[in-house]
Amino acid sequence: MTTPEKGQLVTANRLRDGIAVFLTRGGDWSEVIDEAVLALEPQAAAALEARARDDEKKTIVTGAYLVDAERLEGRVRAAHIRERMRALGPTVRLDLGKQAEGKGAGFAAPEGE
Amino acid sequence: MYRYDEFDHQFVRERTDQFRNQTERRLSGALTEDEFRPLRLMNGLYLQLHAYMLRVAIPYGTLSGRQMRQLAYIADTWDKGYGHFTTRQNIQYNWVKLEDAPDILDALAAVEMHAIQTSGNCIRNVTTDHWAGAAADEIADPRPVGELLRQWSSLHPEFSFLPRKFKIAVTGAPHDRAAVKVHDIGLRLHKNDAGEIGWEVIVGGGLGRTPMVGVTVRDFLPQHELIGYLEAIMRVYNLYGRRDNKYKARIKILVHEIGADKFKSEVEAEYARRPHPTTEVEERELARIAAYFAPPDFEKLPRWSASFEEAKLANPAFARWARNNLGPHHVDGYAIVNISLKPEGGIPGDATGDQMRVMADLAERFGSDELRVSHAQNIVLPHVKKDDLLTVYQALEKADLAAANYGLAGDIIACPGLDYCALATARSIPVAQSISRKFADSKKQDEIGKLKINISGCINACGHHHVGHIGILGLDKKGEEFYQITLGGSSAENASIGTILGPGFAGHEVADAIETILDTYLKHREAGEEFLATYRRLGPKPFKEALYATA
Amino acid sequence: MPLLKNNVLVADTWINAEADGDFPASGDVIVPFARLLKDWGELSARPGKLGLRLSNTDRPEALGTFLPKLSVIVLPFPAFNDGRAYSIARSLREMGYRGELRATGNVLPDQLQFMLQVGFDAFEIGERFPLETWQKASRQMSLAYQRGLFRRGSEAEIWTERHTDAEPWLEQPHAG
Ligand code: HEM
Ligand code: SF4
Numbered sequence: 001m002t003t004p005e006k007g008q009l010v011t012a013n014r015l016r017d018g019i020a021v022f023l024t025r026g027g028d029w030s031e032v033i034d035e036a037v038l039a040l041e042p043q044a045a046a047a048l049e050a051r052a053r054d055d056e057k058k059t060i061v062t063g064a065y066l067v068d069a070e071r072l073e074g075r076v077r078a079a080h081i082r083e084r085m086r087a088l089g090p091t092v093r094l095d096l097g098k099q100a101e102g103k104g105a106g107f108a109a110p111e112g113e
Numbered sequence: 114m115y116r117y118d119e120f121d122h123q124f125v126r127e128r129t130d131q132f133r134n135q136t137e138r139r140l141s142g143a144l145t146e147d148e149f150r151p152l153r154l155m156n157g158l159y160l161q162l163h164a165y166m167l168r169v170a171i172p173y174g175t176l177s178g179r180q181m182r183q184l185a186y187i188a189d190t191w192d193k194g195y196g197h198f199t200t201r202q203n204i205q206y207n208w209v210k211l212e213d214a215p216d217i218l219d220a221l222a223a224v225e226m227h228a229i230q231t232s233g234n235c236i237r238n239v240t241t242d243h244w245a246g247a248a249a250d251e252i253a254d255p256r257p258v259g260e261l262l263r264q265w266s267s268l269h270p271e272f273s274f275l276p277r278k279f280k281i282a283v284t285g286a287p288h289d290r291a292a293v294k295v296h297d298i299g300l301r302l303h304k305n306d307a308g309e310i311g312w313e314v315i316v317g318g319g320l321g322r323t324p325m326v327g328v329t330v331r332d333f334l335p336q337h338e339l340i341g342y343l344e345a346i347m348r349v350y351n352l353y354g355r356r357d358n359k360y361k362a363r364i365k366i367l368v369h370e371i372g373a374d375k376f377k378s379e380v381e382a383e384y385a386r387r388p389h390p391t392t393e394v395e396e397r398e399l400a401r402i403a404a405y406f407a408p409p410d411f412e413k414l415p416r417w418s419a420s421f422e423e424a425k426l427a428n429p430a431f432a433r434w435a436r437n438n439l440g441p442h443h444v445d446g447y448a449i450v451n452i453s454l455k456p457e458g459g460i461p462g463d464a465t466g467d468q469m470r471v472m473a474d475l476a477e478r479f480g481s482d483e484l485r486v487s488h489a490q491n492i493v494l495p496h497v498k499k500d501d502l503l504t505v506y507q508a509l510e511k512a513d514l515a516a517a518n519y520g521l522a523g524d525i526i527a528c529p530g531l532d533y534c535a536l537a538t539a540r541s542i543p544v545a546q547s548i549s550r551k552f553a554d555s556k557k558q559d560e561i562g563k564l565k566i567n568i569s570g571c572i573n574a575c576g577h578h579h580v581g582h583i584g585i586l587g588l589d590k591k592g593e594e595f596y597q598i599t600l601g602g603s604s605a606e607n608a609s610i611g612t613i614l615g616p617g618f619a620g621h622e623v624a625d626a627i628e629t630i631l632d633t634y635l636k637h638r639e640a641g642e643e644f645l646a647t648y649r650r651l652g653p654k655p656f657k658e659a660l661y662a663t664a
Numbered sequence: 665m666p667l668l669k670n671n672v673l674v675a676d677t678w679i680n681a682e683a684d685g686d687f688p689a690s691g692d693v694i695v696p697f698a699r700l701l702k703d704w705g706e707l708s709a710r711p712g713k714l715g716l717r718l719s720n721t722d723r724p725e726a727l728g729t730f731l732p733k734l735s736v737i738v739l740p741f742p743a744f745n746d747g748r749a750y751s752i753a754r755s756l757r758e759m760g761y762r763g764e765l766r767a768t769g770n771v772l773p774d775q776l777q778f779m780l781q782v783g784f785d786a787f788e789i790g791e792r793f794p795l796e797t798w799q800k801a802s803r804q805m806s807l808a809y810q811r812g813l814f815r816r817g818s819e820a821e822i823w824t825e826r827h828t829d830a831e832p833w834l835e836q837p838h839a840g
Contacts, residue, residue, distance in 0.1 A: 016140060017210035018165035059142040063160060080592060082531060086162050090532035092460055092542045096193055096208075097163055120822040124807045131804050135774070151745060152774055234745065264809040264822070270781035271754050271810075274747025351751045352723075386725060388758055390812055397827045 414446025530570025539587025
């Protein structure tokens, strides 16, 4: 097995419905974390963040920030459980959120109950 | 129950229109997020982990069947079919869209409800005893004062930008079910020898990062002076509360830093200085409001209901539920029904739209059309005839609402924690679930007896962990969740803040640790002694020893 | 900077005096509180009207004897959510101050009505929002529950209306 690439991605909440979204390579926002573009260097991360700030001004998203994440075979997993929660949905309601809508990507769901 | 008149209706309608306009300005880009955030928060709309969250006020915890039905409708129409009842007698919806929020507020306004001031640094939803108007030990129903305070605090121009949030709780009974000593202001009713009533005013309690029990600044404030006196307290706090550090901005810190005596003299000086308008209007307003809270037409019934006694003999599950979940009513032949929202392994405080409708229906058919939300995240039907209890129980059972654990180990308070909350450091719901499963055996729960286990997912203490007999606080240690246990807290009239027992535990260890603590209690308790009493008698030592004994 | 007063823009003719230095020979000046205490003699002998700039930590009750001499009091909002000036303003009105009460700093349309209700009547509003937004904002709510506010005739005080035998509230003239 290869080792995962480590980097940072940008996440935010979509303004009109608040859903957690991730900035993609094409500059769009996706609900699926696997589609997020991963910045492998701080400079690239800063550029992503700047792009997100623009989209905040355009009232597409709100509250954008960088999070640590890693990518393995096309799948992306955030480093912190909080971010994995945002990418999947509540661990206590597996029937709700992205995990239930076929958008819950990332590798290995948060280890929960 | 209180009903809006044309003024209340117009007030809420105008406020809702205002919010619709603000939302449109935000969506069009005319307002920035920094400008909009305080406006949406003043209307109860947060941005949480998964989506927006809307917190709806249930003033002094009282609802009609129609209002509960509307909450169900909102859950089904604009959310994912459920809502979360909170320790502050609110309900939270977790999956709300910003663009729908004005419609939801309209739907609330249609049933005389709103989300005004459920967030922000203002006076929040006023809470009371969930047994108000029904409890056997009550001096007077505190809800008229609760409604008076709701109106007075609504969009108060002077007190909408306080140093920090401000929570007021009111109780009309000597046994404190409203946790008045751990609120920014707690009001407690007393009756003097002449038979007059007056309010004890307690200031500076609170939980969060610096838990404190409040201090009494007036022993017996005449009811008609209440608004004037509260304004004096609020003004002193607004002017002198700290604004340099949000963790030190609550009124409890001001009271603590300048000292209770100095604080009190500032308030008294302010109170004396202000022009005293006649309080005639307040008195007439209170009388007007109180008329709405006239008790329902209770039937004259014998204290003993033969059908109820027979049903208990015939149905042991019903008998157990009746033993644990009923409260003493002040009218013969009636009981207070406590519906536990804590099924085994369930999510504390969550109810589906269908469940809400079942409860609304029962309230309308058997409970004088009244429901209450308790600060322990349960629902109360305050006035049910003993003759109807079996029917009510059977309907609850069908809706998975008949957990017979009210006030026991399974009746756990838990905040949303990291599963929903953007501020959380750890999850709280899964911990509640694992403890609830551990004590699924009803015999064991009954044996342990009265117990409050409270869980918060971070130091903000929304799950009241400081005042749980057993408190559990979820923290983050280098990216891993871990849990600190405190013992000996209480939010009742003998309020106390729990003591941390020792090093924390991983999530999967918590339920076992709680079991060890409770086994230790069972071993040491004297006949009839509740957990808290045993802990207070023995202190932490035996519990520590049992928990941290090297294997 | 123009001022918003009674929902129209008016020129600000006042001169701000600093903590030190000479006062202008004529014209109306606004001075900080320390200056008022220090140069009271000179100030009261001067032609022109006198205004005072307070900070959020000055105690309103210390102003008692000066109040009748003041034509303007300026209160700051260092941030929109620093609400101290609301209490100071209402105290000053309760003490009988009848001159201009001016809000400066972080003054936003959505707070305008609260400011009016505690007794402010002049606003340094900057250029972020058009006049029309301010005018609308000044009458978003036609009702208030609290008694003892300072804008009767515009918002109806619900508790008073409910319990007085005055004209039905709906027929009263409102700003909206
Ligand atoms: C999910 C969104 C929530 C957020 C962002 C939130 C935020 C906070 C914060 C920051 C505090 C600490 C305040 C301070 O110490 O100054 C606090 C306290 C508190 N919250 Fe929440 N809370 C949330 C949900 C809840 C829920 C669901 C409940 C009820 C179950 C609740 C009830 C309380 C209570 C009782 C306190 C402690 C009492 C006090 O204010 O001292 N909150 N909350
Ligand atoms: S205690 Fe912390 S985790 Fe729990 S709801 Fe409050 S802020 Fe969120």
